Amino acid sequence: MPSTKGSAAAAPTSKASSTPATKTPDAKCPVPAPATNKEDLANVPEYTTIPVLDVGIALDAPASAFTEPGPHGDALRALALQMREACTQCGFFLIKNHGVPDAQIEDMVSQCRRLFALPKEVKEQFRVGHNLGYFAIGEENLNPAVQVHDGDFKEGMDLVADVQDRRPGEVATPYPTNAQVPGFRAACEAYFDVMTKLGRAVMRVLAVAMGQPATFFDRALARPRSQLRLLRYPAAPPGMTEARLSCGAHTDYGGITMLAVDSPGLQVLVPSATASTSNSASDVVAHPTSRAHASIHGGTWMRVPVFPGTLVVNLADMIARYTNRTFHSTLHRVVHAGVDRDRFSIPFFFDMDAETVVQVLPQFVPGGELASKEIKETYFPEPIVFGEHLMRQVESTFGATGKQDKGEVAAS
Ligand SMILES: O=C(O)CCC(=O)C(=O)O
Ligand SMILES: [Fe+2]
Secondary structure: OOOOOOOOEEOOOOOOOOOOOOOOOOOOOOOOOOOOOOOOOOOOOEOOOOEEEEOHHHOOOOHHHHHOOOHHHHHHHHHHHHHHHHHHHOOEEEEEOOOOOHHHHHHHHHHHHHHHOOOHHHHHHHEEEOOEEEEOOOOEOOOOOOOOOOOOOOEEEEEEOOOOOOOOOOOOOOOOOOOOOOOHHHHHHHHHHHHHHHHHHHHHHHHHHOOOOOOOOOOOOOOOEEEEEEEEEOOEOOOOOOOOOOEEEEOOOOOEEEEEEOOOOEEEEEEOOOOOOOOOEOOOOOOHHHHOOOOOOOEEEEEOOOOOOOEEEEEOHHHHHHOOOOOOOOOEEEOOEOOOOOEEEEEEEEEOOOOOEEOOOHHHOOOOOOOOOOOOOOOOOOOEEHHHHHHHHHHHHEOOOOOOOOOOOOOO
């Protein structure tokens, strides 16, 4: 693994479009946006300045290395500062030299392709309940306040790592057999291993970025709640509206998400202070509970570029809580329309143990040494148990519309 000094270089530009994002009349007083039909939401500007962090140096670094004098410790601390900047700007960044071989990611995409190509009645055998196992198109609705008739235009499968000490109520992942999808289980298990190692390394850097010791998350990650999600987005016709997206606007719920994708489609609401365009939208399209964690500044919807060898990382709600929203749990959505092929994506949610109590850290209360100068109140005065937040979010997003599995019909 190369152990070069971390760098937060701006990403190279890929094909950009400059169509403005939706404008809202009054960002201070959000009202549900009308479903403006003919706007092409796929065509928002590209987030060309998304930070790219080289995390190679952190992969094998023990927590003690972050306080070591000398060039190695200096490089780790520099990486943490770059991560802090990325987290306070947008909460989304790319990582390179992450230790996950390209071939392993390509294999996971092939596994997705084979899994979702199974007949519907076979996929139904892997259904367990909300947040585990198979779910059909329309079944999850990540923005039910706005997608009032239809859920997300995607199907998926949620998997959890197999643990020895399963707690009451914890259910094992329903894996397809080798006859159904050859090599599926072994590939997923290997992916759990490599992503868990990476997740621990990124969380050590993040802890230091938050002004904490590198061991800050150790206890919460003794038994992490990692969840692997496989997603297929069927191509939708052009002209998707906020009334039905491939994946509605939402924030993620726990610690960090590390995402592998086979093609573009992901969009983030880049906070106004960071977005270098004046086409500002507010977060009116957000799920109401997610909005509590999203940017306080509104922002501009931008496409996340896809660069070979990188993974997307985004912060989730618990990190926004620890930092009183100085670090962003950013709204994001997927628009996969106007192209003629499926999109596959593989989020890995690396979350703290469900019993973890999360509370704003003293450095981040208004006036605290790491608090954003613009933040004048403590948004989350009460501690929260992560698992309770997770359950609330899952309950409000699964089966929210009662319209599921409508088949691959036009999106709007
Ligand atoms: O498919 C993507 O690019 C993102 C998916 C996502 O945000 C999620 O599942 O939480
Ligand atoms: Fe997400």
